[in-house]
Amino acid sequence: MNTPFMKLWGMPILLGVLTTIGLISALLGDGIWDTVSAFALGIPLALGLWHSLRGWKLKPR
Amino acid sequence: MSSHSLRRWSWIHKWSSLVCTVFMLLLCLTGLPLIYHHEIGHLLGNDVEAPALSPELAAKPPRANIDEVIASARALYPNKLTMYISQEIDEPAIWNVTLGDTPNDEHYKPIAVDARTAKVIVEPAFEGGAFMSTMFRLHVDLFAGLPGKLFLGFMGLLLLVAIVSGVVLYAPFMRKLDFGTVRHGRTQRLKWLDLHNLLGIVTLVWALVVGATGMVNTWADVLLKYWQATEIADMLAPYKGAPPPARLASMDAAVKLAERVSPGMQVGFVAFPGTPFASPHHYGVYMRGNEAFSSRLYKPVLIDAQTGAITDQRELPWYLTALLISQPLHFGDYGGGWMKLLWALLDVATIVVLGSGLYLWVQRGRAVKRHAQAAAQQGTGISQAAPVLARSGERR
Numbered sequence: 472m473n474t475p476f477m478k479l480w481g482m483p484i485l486l487g488v489l490t491t492i493g494l495i496s497a498l499l500g501d502g503i504w505d506t507v508s509a510f511a512l513g514i515p516l517a518l519g520l521w522h523s524l525r526g527w528k529l530k531p532r
Numbered sequence: 533m534s535s536h537s538l539r540r541w542s543w544i545h546k547w548s549s550l551v552c553t554v555f556m557l558l559l560c561l562t563g564l565p566l567i568y569h570h571e572i573g574h575l576l577g578n579d580v581e582a583p584a585l586s587p588e589l590a591a592k593p594p595r596a597n598i599d600e601v602i603a604s605a606r607a608l609y610p611n612k613l614t615m616y617i618s619q620e621i622d623e624p625a626i627w628n629v630t631l632g633d634t635p636n637d638e639h640y641k642p643i644a645v646d647a648r649t650a651k652v653i654v655e656p657a658f659e660g661g662a663f664m665s666t667m668f669r670l671h672v673d674l675f676a677g678l679p680g681k682l683f684l685g686f687m688g689l690l691l692l693v694a695i696v697s698g699v700v701l702y703a704p705f706m707r708k709l710d711f712g713t714v715r716h717g718r719t720q721r722l723k724w725l726d727l728h729n730l731l732g733i734v735t736l737v738w739a740l741v742v743g744a745t746g747m748v749n750t751w752a753d754v755l756l757k758y759w760q761a762t763e764i765a766d767m768l769a770p771y772k773g774a775p776p777p778a779r780l781a782s783m784d785a786a787v788k789l790a791e792r793v794s795p796g797m798q799v800g801f802v803a804f805p806g807t808p809f810a811s812p813h814h815y816g817v818y819m820r821g822n823e824a825f826s827s828r829l830y831k832p833v834l835i836d837a838q839t840g841a842i843t844d845q846r847e848l849p850w851y852l853t854a855l856l857i858s859q860p861l862h863f864g865d866y867g868g869g870w871m872k873l874l875w876a877l878l879d880v881a882t883i884v885v886l887g888s889g890l891y892l893w894v895q896r897g898r899a900v901k902r903h904a905q906a907a908a909q910q911g912t913g914i915s916q917a918a919p920v921l922a923r924s925g926e927r928r
Contacts, residue, residue: 497867519734522712
């Protein structure tokens, strides 16, 4: 699946599906469902955070 | 994408976001403390806790007569009416009694009564105290009642348009880049454009859901009015011309009756005659299930407020069910502490998306102006001055 479409949209679709699972899971049950929800919502956020924060250079001066 | 349709989507994205950004920033900022309203209430000493009972009572907590519970609360304000009584699902030891001068009193008095002893626990701070109340009002209706709510709902709609158009624009900007690329070391503008795209696409589904459910919540009053005008009005037909109930039937008996006809459910709240959730002649007893999902849905049992007999029990119409389901999805209060934290972090990420979007627009305005000035000095006019949206600073 190395098409240009998947290169562009593969990750956004994956993260969207994860977020959807996270939003619904905790609605349907407690306990393990809440844990699934935390991971499914947390992964996209963590990925966003990681990409946002890497590459910033502290000013050498 | 043709440059024509790119230009059109850019226009839609620019204007839908520009109009709603200031309000969305306000909603994100005021929403942050609302996620943690329980914890903040605890810190401020505004939360209500049921007093500990003696060990022998605590082993098998008694259930006080609900009529006595209401009487205790009304003893504090003998001239006020009862509007609602309610119980939180995880705190069966407390009845929250709401009193007001009229069935629609906005300046109602909340009173917490011990559900085991019928003794008043405390009169909690109105809407959680001055700070939380201010946050709440700014978030819900800008202190402007129903028009304020509907206005914010419209801003929510613009946010949804901005999100969808933003996704469309994601493609032309990211086509040549790997997911997550942030181009440091070129222009500031390019870096923030990449961050805007990255955080925007990462928070996409969450922002879409929280935006849409927030918009649905702004219609709550309207949906209730519609329900009153249709289904409740049907139920009221036999009461046409009847005077309002002179004496109210026992609430304790009404609740027990509702529990008997709704096995496996418990009382969420009871609306008294004249409030939006009841009718002038009925108690609305709202039963809920006790599992994660069913506890979010209510089944109304309507009880004649004079005779205490059941008039009707029916399912909520689909639009009120949709409203009830949209509430947890907006509040993020259904998945414990981790979910609250994620809700707060996603909220902060959204603030960065909004802020960077605003920055990109301001920068672009400056770039166009500089370009126009340079062009004017050369006498060439500005017809070439405005490449589509955010392309300036991007060398291709």
